[in-house]
Amino acid sequence: MMTLYSGTTDPYSHRCRFVLFEKGMDFQVIDVDVYNKPEDLAVMNPYNTVPVLVERDLILYEANIINEYIDERFPHPQLMPPDPVMRARARLFLHRFENELFCHIPGLESSNAKVAEKARASVRENLTQISPVFTKQKFMLGDEFSMLDVAIAPLLWRLDHYGIQLDKEAAPLMKYAERLFSRPAYIEAMTPAEKAMRK
Ligand SMILES: N[C@@H](CCC(=O)N[C@@H](CS)C(=O)NCC(=O)O)C(=O)O
Incomplete structure (x- = not known):
């Protein structure tokens, strides 16, 4: 299952949550307080920002990169143009x-x-x-x-x-x-x- 580390008011995390729900798949969201970030965030993401997506040994950051991965992994409905x-x-x-x-x-x-x-x-x-x-x-x-x-x-x-x-x-x-x-x-x-x- 995918886990998204997400800021509760962060517009970038909001993008990833939107894609996860559009795909209607199983995932877990972990709320991160961006003013009091968990120590492991910097280990997962050298920029120490949310969102971060974890799926088994894959760790991704940058909202658009996360979203393109989710789109390719779960192609229905496809959100990037096929052409x-x-x-x-x-x-x-x-x-x-x-x-x-x-x-x-x-x-x-x-x-x-x-x-x-x-x-x-x-x-x-x-x-x-x-x-x-x-x-x-x-x-x-x-x-x-x-x-x-x-x-x-x-x-x-x-x-x-x-x-x-x-x-x-x-x-x-x-x-x-x-x-x-x-x-x-x-x-x-x-x-x-x-x-x-x-x-
Ligand atoms: N370009 C990044 C931007 C991420 C970003 O700026 N996240 C902010 C959200 S508030 C953050 O984690 N800030 C915490 C910090 O910089 O300490 C993305 O697309 O994921």
């Missing part, structure tokens, strides 16, 4: 999510007001740019739910929590977000602390 060209494009998008959106998470969580506002402005601008895509399609890659939707959902869920308000231009994006939030696996994957982040 190599589309799969390469999906990886490029995942890379851009990290570099253009998730790189701002430390800023959004910063107690320095200026740093936090700068991070909020960058995320607002990037999300508003993506929004028109959802006037034409249901999900990030088209009409099929994919790993890209998994990757961005935890950030969209946390917008209110991070104090990010989007204007009317981003209405298609918010409609898309509601589509993700209503998935049974999405609801099951959330911790009580995450449920409390959004009304």
Whole structure:
């Protein structure tokens, strides 16, 4: 059985929990307090971060790497595109999510007001740019739910929590977000602390 070491409010762990529930398989989640991490976390992951996935003698870290492994190990429903060209494009998008959106998470969580506002402005601008895509399609890659939707959902869920308000231009994006939030696996994957982040 797979074991996921997961932060209860961590957006990266949230991604992995979402995939595990989408696959409907057997797994165990161990909640990690990121302010008081267990000593064995640094042994498993040189970066000493969550999420970490353990399956027998395999230990993985980095949310996207964990999620691609789960997707290949349990191919139904498949979340990465089957076609190599589309799969390469999906990886490029995942890379851009990290570099253009998730790189701002430390800023959004910063107690320095200026740093936090700068991070909020960058995320607002990037999300508003993506929004028109959802006037034409249901999900990030088209009409099929994919790993890209998994990757961005935890950030969209946390917008209110991070104090990010989007204007009317981003209405298609918010409609898309509601589509993700209503998935049974999405609801099951959330911790009580995450449920409390959004009304
Ligand atoms: N790029 C990593 C990011 C993981 C990450 O930043 N995790 C945070 C979640 S709060 C963490 O464990 N922080 C604890 C620390 O840095 O001490 C991933 O995708 O897994």
